[in-house]
Amino acid sequence: xxxxxxxxxxxxxxxxxxxxxxxxxxxxxxxxxxxxxxxxxxxxxxxxxxxxxxxxxxxxxxxxxxxxxxxxxxxxxxxxxxxxxxxxxxxxxxxxxxxxxxxxxxxxxxxxxxxxxxxxxxxxxxxxxxxxxxxxxxxxxxxxxxxxxxxxxxxxxxxxxxxxxxxxxxxxxxxxxxxxxxxxxx
Amino acid sequence: xxxxxxxxxxxxxxxxxxxxxxxxxxxxxxxxxxxxxxxxxxxxxxxxxxxxxxxxxxxxxxxxxxxxxxxxxxxxxxxxxxxxxxxxxxxxxxxxxxxxxxxxxxxxxxxxxxxxxxxxxxxxxxxxxxxxxxxxxxxxxxxxxxxxxxxxxxxxxxxxxxxxxxxxxxxxxxxxxxxxxxxxxxxxxxxxxxx
Numbered sequence: 001x002x003x004x005x006x007x008x009x010x011x012x013x014x015x016x017x018x019x020x021x022x023x024x025x026x027x028x029x030x031x032x033x034x035x036x037x038x039x040x041x042x043x044x045x046x047x048x049x050x051x052x053x054x055x056x057x058x059x060x061x062x063x064x065x066x067x068x069x070x071x072x073x074x075x076x077x078x079x080x081x082x083x084x085x086x087x088x089x090x091x092x093x094x095x096x097x098x099x100x101x102x103x104x105x106x107x108x109x110x111x112x113x114x115x116x117x118x119x120x121x122x123x124x125x126x127x128x129x130x131x132x133x134x135x136x137x138x139x140x141x142x143x144x145x146x147x148x149x150x151x152x153x154x155x156x157x158x159x160x161x162x163x164x165x166x167x168x169x170x171x172x173x174x175x176x177x178x179x180x181x182x183x184x185x186x
Numbered sequence: 187x188x189x190x191x192x193x194x195x196x197x198x199x200x201x202x203x204x205x206x207x208x209x210x211x212x213x214x215x216x217x218x219x220x221x222x223x224x225x226x227x228x229x230x231x232x233x234x235x236x237x238x239x240x241x242x243x244x245x246x247x248x249x250x251x252x253x254x255x256x257x258x259x260x261x262x263x264x265x266x267x268x269x270x271x272x273x274x275x276x277x278x279x280x281x282x283x284x285x286x287x288x289x290x291x292x293x294x295x296x297x298x299x300x301x302x303x304x305x306x307x308x309x310x311x312x313x314x315x316x317x318x319x320x321x322x323x324x325x326x327x328x329x330x331x332x333x334x335x336x337x338x339x340x341x342x343x344x345x346x347x348x349x350x351x352x353x354x355x356x357x358x359x360x361x362x363x364x365x366x367x368x369x370x371x372x373x374x375x376x377x378x379x380x381x
Contacts, residue, residue, distance in 0.1 A: 042363055115275035137268060139275040140282060 004182045007075040011178040016075070019068045020179060024157070026061055027102070030054065031154050034146075055113055056122045062106045069099065081173045091163075098160065101153040108149055111135075111142035215344055215378025217247040217263070223343075223377040226265060234366030240272035240281075247297075249378055251331075251344060259302040261312060263374075265295040285361040286354075292320050300324070312348065321357040325350050327374070342380040349373050 006013040012020075033054050040047050080091050113120050114130030115138040121127050135141050167175035217224045226245055229237045247263035268289040270281050282289045299314035310329040315322050327348040334344035351371045354361070 112279070113276065116273065116278075118275070137278075137282070139279040143279055 007078060009076055009079055011078055011174070012182060013075065014182045015071055016068075017179060017182055019064060019071065023061065023064055023068065023102075026057060026064075027153070027157065030057060030061070031150055033057075034150060052121070053123075055109070055120050056125075058106060058109050059120055059122045059128050061102075062110070065099075065102055065106060078178060081167065081171070081175050094156065094160065094163075098153070098156055101149050101156065105146060105149040105153055108142045108146040112139050112146060115139040115142065213252055213342075213344070214250045214381045215248060216381055217245075217249070218343070218377045218379050219244075219246050225375045226263075227373045227375075229371045229373070230363070230369070231366045233364060238272060240270060242266065242269050242295075243271050244269035247376075248381075249299075249346075249376070251346075251378075256304050256310065257302055259299070259310075259312070261297070261299045261314070263297045267293055267295055286359055288319060292318075295319075297325075297327075302329075316352070318352075318357045319359050323352070323356060325352055327372075337379075343377055344380065345375075345377045347373070347375050 004011075004013050005015050007016055033050065036046075037051050037054055040050065080088050082088050082091060110120065110128075111133075114128075115133050117130045117133075119127040119129045164176045164179070167173050168177065224245075226242045227239065228241065229239045232238045242265045244266035245263060247261065249259065249261035251259045267287045268282055270278055270287060270289075272278055272281065281287055284291070296317040297314050299312050301313040302310060303313075304310045308331070310331065312327045312329050313324060314327070316325045327350040329346055329348045332345040332347060335342070337343045349372065351369050353368050354370055355368065
């Protein structure tokens with residue numbers, strides 16, 4: 001059976017699957033990395049390198065999110081495998097919230113580092129310039145938003161994973177398996 | 187009625203005269219923060235290799251200085267701690283956190299003078315209570331009078347510089363930046379507009 005790039009109404013294509021899991025892995029890694037940065041002392045050897053990685057990866061995530069949203073708008077979405085109207089609505093709200101939280105987490109992170117006009121050096125490979133600050137003590141406000149948006153995102157992603165497992169083991173439908181491999185009838 | 191009016195005017199003239207004479211003796215100045223002819227700067231050693239220079243952008247204060255009676259000089263300065271600016275947002279965020287200034291708990295720092303004494307060399311020492319991080323301690327500021335005189339806009343101005351130093355841990359800021367970086371050196375440039 002051939003691998004399929006595009007989504008259909010029945011299953012996800014390879015593009016959506018790759019973007020989903022790549023971003024999932026990075027986000028799951030970034031959260032403890034952020035907490036680790038918060039715990040670092042001034043004389044820790046990682047005090048400069050780890051924040052640099054965190055910011056660089058964050059910029060990559062932002063780019064992936066833009067590609068993902070564009071791709072999502074360009075392709076059809078597989079049908080939600082729930083029967084009740086209420087459940088379908090909840091799923092829709094939860095999925096939209098995941099996107100909003102990703103965007104808020106990424107933008108707020110950017111706003112911390114660029115509050116004073118400094119650019120973000122991405123792996124010393126290229127730089128993302130700063131936009132003018134829009135708030136007083138922007139780094140403080142953005143820092144608070146960054147923490148709560150990322151924490152909520154991780155919790156919601158956990159619920160999202162549990163829901164997928166519930167579909168797989170209890171409902172015994174294809175919700176999870178169609179996000180794992182892109183094969184089968186179109 | 188006419189008499190009353192006359193005496194009222196006389197009173198007012200007299201009061202005005204008294205006020206302007208007293209102004210000649212005890213000159214009260216307001217620190218010119220509006221047009222930023224004053225700054226509160228600090229420096230802390232970075233690893234013992236060089237200086238990290240920063241400042242507080244928002245403050246207000248007034249002082250009183252009388253050439254004829256310098257011992258009667260007084261000064262009060264209020265500093266908004268969240269206005270700390272070290273030209274690096276991420277560092278400023280850290281400086282405002284509870285590791286250092288803890289600005290949500292201690293939004294202001296304050297200096298209130300208690301004594302002023304002239305040295306023989308023309309310098310002076312202003313003693314006062316400094317409140318930072320919720321801790322009040324006496325400190326001494328070495329003061330140098332720069333100059334005073336009319337400004338081009340009809341006012342009268344007087345300028346001073348002051349320097350002092352203190353250990354962060356004396357004010358309950360216990361974050362360890364290393365042995366070379368325990369002391370904060372404050373440098374104040376103050377221009378007052380006479381009221």
